[in-house]
Amino acid sequence: MAWTPRTLADALNNIAELDIDIENNESSLIIKMNDYGDLPLAVLFTSQQIVIETYICPVNTIRDTAEFNLFLLRNQKVLPLSSVGITQVKQEEYYVSFGALSLNSSLADVTLEITTLVENALDIAEITQVYSQE
Numbered sequence: 001m002a003w004t005p006r007t008l009a010d011a012l013n014n015i016a017e018l019d020i021d022i023e024n025n026e027s028s029l030i031i032k033m034n035d036y037g038d039l040p041l042a043v044l045f046t047s048q049q050i051v052i053e054t055y056i057c058p059v060n061t062i063r064d065t066a067e068f069n070l071f072l073l074r075n076q077k078v079l080p081l082s083s084v085g086i087t088q089v090k091q092e093e094y095y096v097s098f099g100a101l102s103l104n105s106s107l108a109d110v111t112l113e114i115t116t117l118v119e120n121a122l123d124i125a126e127i128t129q130v131y132s133q134e
Contacts, residue, residue, distance in 0.1 A: 001104070002103040002104055003045070003050060003103050003104075003105070003110070004045065005024055005025060005026065005027060005028060005029050005043070005045055006024060008029065008043070008050070008110065009022045009024045009029055011107050011110075012031070012107075012110075012111070012114075015107075015111060018111070018114075018115075019033075019034040019035045020032060020033055020034060021034065027044070027045055028042060028043060028044050028045060029041075029042075029043035030042060030043070031043060031114065033114075033118050036118045036119075036122060037122075039054060039118055039121065039122070040054060040055075041053070041054050041114065041117065041118070042054070045103070048102070048103060049100050049101060049102055049103060050100065050101045050102075050103060050105070050110065051098060051099075051100045052098060052099050052100070052101075052113060052114060052117055053087075053096045053097065053098035053099075053117075054096065054097055054098075054117065054118070054121045055089075055094045055095070055096055056084070056094065056095040056096060056097055056121055056124050056125050056128065057094065057095055057125065057128050057132075058092055058093070058094055058095075059086060059092075059093040059094060059095060060092070060093070060133075061128070061132050061133055062095075062128065062131050062132060062133065063131055063132060063133045064131065067131065068128070068131040071127075071131070072084050072124075079097075079120045079123075079124075080116055080120070081099050081112070081113055081116045081117065081120075082097050082098065082099050082116060082117050082120040082121075083097070083098055083099065084096070084097055084098075084124060085098060095124070095128075097117055097120055097121040097124055098117070099113045099116070099117050101113055
């Protein structure tokens with residue numbers, strides 16, 4: 001079965017271990033992770049995959065972006081199931097953590113991706129403190 005926003009939202013809401021709130025749109029979901037400081041995840045659906053992402057921090061808050069980018073590239077392998085990128089939102093660039101799955105992934109795999117992505121994003125956010133412009 002290929003997931004749709006509605007079917008995935010219904011399935012995730014039935015997992016007792018997940019303390020989440022879901023905003024369901026026609027082509028996407030916003031999942032608020034209540035056990036992780038209300039961290040929001042955007043869940044986007046394409047014709048072949050589910051992309052899950054969350055914001056880490058604005059790029060302009062990093063003191064030396066070249067150094068931070070090099071750190072991320074060198075340590076990418078220790079972030080299971082997640083990647084880090086830069087995306088633009090309303091004229092401002094942000095570091096994001098994201099992962100992608102097949103539309104036909106099992107509910108267990110989607111849940112693992114969600115929880116792992118949140119943990120990785122929080123770890124990266126903590127690391128940004130070392131590189132921030134304070």
